[in-house]
Amino acid sequence: MPFNSYPYFIxxxxxxxxxxxxxxxxxxxxxxxxxxxxxxxxxxxxxxxxALLIGSTVINYMLGREIExxxxxxxxxRLFLIGGLIFNLGLxxxxxxxxxxxxxxxxxxxxxxxxxxxxxxxxxxxxTFEQISYLVDADSGKTRNYSxxxxxxxxxxxxxxxxxxxxxxxxxxxxxxxxxxAPGRDLAAGITLFxxxxxxxTLIADNLAPFADAIFNAAGRGAPLGLTDSWLGTLFxxxxxxxxxxxxxxxxxxxxxxxGIRLPVNFLSPYKAASIIEFWRRWHISLSAFLRDYLYxxxxxxxxGAARRYLNLFITMLLGGxxxxxNWTFMLWGGLHGxxxxxxxxxxxxxxxxxxxxxLRLPLHALSVLLTFAAISFAWIVFRAETLTxxxxxxxxxxxxxxxxxxxxxxxxxxxxxxLFGIVWFMPNSMEIMxxxxxxxxxxxxxxxxxxxxxxxxxxxxxxxxxxxxxxxIVAVLALSNLKPFxxxxx
Amino acid sequence: MEKNHYAFWFLGTVALxxxxxxxxxxxxxxxxxxxxxxxxxxxxxxxxxxxxxxxxTQIKPQxxxxxxxxxxxxxxxxxxxPALKLRSFxxxxxxxxxxxxxxxxxxxxAQPSVQQMVVSLDAFTGNxxxxxxxxxxxxxxxxxxxxxxxxxxxxxxxxxxxxxxGGALGMNALSAYALARLKQGESAADRPDIFNAYSHMSEAVxxxxxxxxxxxxxxxxxxxxxxxxxxxxxxxxxKARLTLFxxxxxxxxxxxxxHGDAAGLDAFKQTVRGAVERHNARCPSPxxxxxxxxxxxxxxxxxxxxxxxxxxxxxxxxxxxxxWLLEQMRLTAKKVN
Numbered sequence: 001m002p003f004n005s006y007p008y009f010i011x012x013x014x015x016x017x018x019x020x021x022x023x024x025x026x027x028x029x030x031x032x033x034x035x036x037x038x039x040x041x042x043x044x045x046x047x048x049x050x051a052l053l054i055g056s057t058v059i060n061y062m063l064g065r066e067i068e069x070x071x072x073x074x075x076x077x078r079l080f081l082i083g084g085l086i087f088n089l090g091l092x093x094x095x096x097x098x099x100x101x102x103x104x105x106x107x108x109x110x111x112x113x114x115x116x117x118x119x120x121x122x123x124x125x126x127x128t129f130e131q132i133s134y135l136v137d138a139d140s141g142k143t144r145n146y147s148x149x150x151x152x153x154x155x156x157x158x159x160x161x162x163x164x165x166x167x168x169x170x171x172x173x174x175x176x177x178x179x180x181x182a183p184g185r186d187l188a189a190g191i192t193l194f195x196x197x198x199x200x201x202t203l204i205a206d207n208l209a210p211f212a213d214a215i216f217n218a219a220g221r222g223a224p225l226g227l228t229d230s231w232l233g234t235l236f237x238x239x240x241x242x243x244x245x246x247x248x249x250x251x252x253x254x255x256x257x258x259x260g261i262r263l264p265v266n267f268l269s270p271y272k273a274a275s276i277i278e279f280w281r282r283w284h285i286s287l288s289a290f291l292r293d294y295l296y297x298x299x300x301x302x303x304x305g306a307a308r309r310y311l312n313l314f315i316t317m318l319l320g321g322x323x324x325x326x327n328w329t330f331m332l333w334g335g336l337h338g339x340x341x342x343x344x345x346x347x348x349x350x351x352x353x354x355x356x357x358x359x360l361r362l363p364l365h366a367l368s369v370l371l372t373f374a375a376i377s378f379a380w381i382v383f384r385a386e387t388l389t390x391x392x393x394x395x396x397x398x399x400x401x402x403x404x405x406x407x408x409x410x411x412x413x414x415x416x417x418x419x420l421f422g423i424v425w426f427m428p429n430s431m432e433i434m435x436x437x438x439x440x441x442x443x444x445x446x447x448x449x450x451x452x453x454x455x456x457x458x459x460x461x462x463x464x465x466x467x468x469x470x471x472x473x474i475v476a477v478l479a480l481s482n483l484k485p486f487x488x489x490x491x
Numbered sequence: 492m493e494k495n496h497y498a499f500w501f502l503g504t505v506a507l508x509x510x511x512x513x514x515x516x517x518x519x520x521x522x523x524x525x526x527x528x529x530x531x532x533x534x535x536x537x538x539x540x541x542x543x544x545x546x547x548t549q550i551k552p553q554x555x556x557x558x559x560x561x562x563x564x565x566x567x568x569x570x571x572x573p574a575l576k577l578r579s580f581x582x583x584x585x586x587x588x589x590x591x592x593x594x595x596x597x598x599x600x601a602q603p604s605v606q607q608m609v610v611s612l613d614a615f616t617g618n619x620x621x622x623x624x625x626x627x628x629x630x631x632x633x634x635x636x637x638x639x640x641x642x643x644x645x646x647x648x649x650x651x652x653x654x655x656x657g658g659a660l661g662m663n664a665l666s667a668y669a670l671a672r673l674k675q676g677e678s679a680a681d682r683p684d685i686f687n688a689y690s691h692m693s694e695a696v697x698x699x700x701x702x703x704x705x706x707x708x709x710x711x712x713x714x715x716x717x718x719x720x721x722x723x724x725x726x727x728x729x730k731a732r733l734t735l736f737x738x739x740x741x742x743x744x745x746x747x748x749x750h751g752d753a754a755g756l757d758a759f760k761q762t763v764r765g766a767v768e769r770h771n772a773r774c775p776s777p778x779x780x781x782x783x784x785x786x787x788x789x790x791x792x793x794x795x796x797x798x799x800x801x802x803x804x805x806x807x808x809x810x811x812x813x814x815w816l817l818e819q820m821r822l823t824a825k826k827v828n
Binding site for chain 2: 006007184187188191192206207210213214217218220221223461462463465466467469470471473474475477478479480481
């Protein structure tokens, strides 16, 4: 059930109402209610895959409990941890990557292995990663004898189930037990954040999509893209995915806040980043943290010298790219970011100790933001294109090697781009807007680096703002389309 | 202010807004459907992609026209229905992509009331790829999925489109305003200032069009060809009869097509003829094909007293010309039953 759909609005209203009614009368029942609601949410898409979600949950729970028990008894638990990892990665490999690997092997070695056609279960990448983190944490002694109900709810909790944030068990499960005393405050903050997200999706991202799609489809058909098409296609998609994922994150957090749960901040003005390192601290923050904790550090992290560190970064980003989808374009996208990160770290190492004259700080910062944006936008070409040839076609168009005319650079396009740059570079983001309202509704993504509250456009629960956000909600609903799921839903 | 008061004011604003929206769309929809010239709004350009899938289910037409703005401008049910003695519906939309044309045609074939569908083939030209659509096209409103199975939860999507979509609000507002501007006894044909489909091409418009369409070609890429094949497959066992036609673009612009890519234009026609021949050889529901994209009495007409009797511009023919086309296709003589 997409967040940007009427059935979800009705579902969310019923879920919030039921949860709040049970909160005061049957605190234990509300977790059962939320779990059933989350399963209904998943089953709306395809009921048969609910069995996969439940089966995967139960098996991981049993493995995790066994690992916990063995840890307390100081018994060998490696078999269960390795078995769990194989089970989870095997599940993703079968459903998501089998066709890619077999097809590639068939092409590379000229063999005829059969390719099984599986329907990709929704959210499999997300719920599998979360369960891997649970197993690894159980092995490290970080889990706390959760009940099956709590664990199942942690995995299936609908605001984060489909496309994140990737939540840790110890962030979420304790909140299921904490009684929130301010449902009015939560509802106010939640509906506002949800509205901001809905507006970003329907008013901005969905209106950029047809143009980006038309240009990238033309590239996919082999049309040699002209300068205008390539630049506009790249920029339109760069902004489309920004507002699409930002919208999803706001709506996920907003839905959770209405239910008294705080999900971690997952998106924090990534295009304001002045370096690729900073970009990954602002874009899909929960995935970055997961890759750091469960891949980069186990690979050796920054231990073992600079060259090893860069290699670890590269491998982490390569696999992070492949996590997004079964296509070599995603892997190349991850590889590009791995390369960017390695260069960024090397540059920092070389320039360590240098000081910038105060007069040059602002221009240098602006130049860094621009350069980072350009590098990210270039990488999005590979991410969006369906084949490497198609990506090459768009990239070649950037330097004017083609002559297509899918779109023209109209004054409207110029105004749209100026507005989009203005929003992503100069406007406060939704986290900053919502940050202070009596009781912070959202946790900071960083322990030592809290989100700074906005100086303008700050949300306050006044009658005027209620009216203004109500109008924004209606306008966003008017632009709603049932056709345009979130980009991250496919991962 | 207490935060639960905030929620109250927010939800109150949304509820009032939604109620007003539903009320307006309901009232405007009823006004349009019951106005004597109501069906003429199908020739208006606006958010037609959003609302026409709803209108077709309400009107329950026997004859439907599918295509780009050529079709949208050229077939006015208010003019056609008395002549044909049936209910027709104009399913044309601006810059219709080949994918949209196929999907609207599939939707038409799935309507129980439809006995005849007329499709303009210019919608199947260009290089459009699979699935390409323009803003406000949302196929969850259509009766069938791209694979031809019934669209899940379509009743809900039609309801939300009809009452809660921006497309419906825009199209209803535009249509109701256009109808309200008609004086007692006036029809769309009397007010080309409101209903552009009835305006006449002038010398200035002709020159502007010749400049604008300077490098225009009319060819069919592999994507549009696939969409046409899919449409023909959908029509193979359909109850409704399918008529295809090459649109009567004015000779001045046909010359441009030939100058731009004569071989491409010929290949387009040949591809369609081949597809239709193959279809008719194997399908129980045959397809009729008419070619007006040639030198004929319509396409060679000149301006009379500085204006064209049958064209709005070089590619958009006026509704009287649409009626003439139907006569040539024998759809008026052989009444649809």
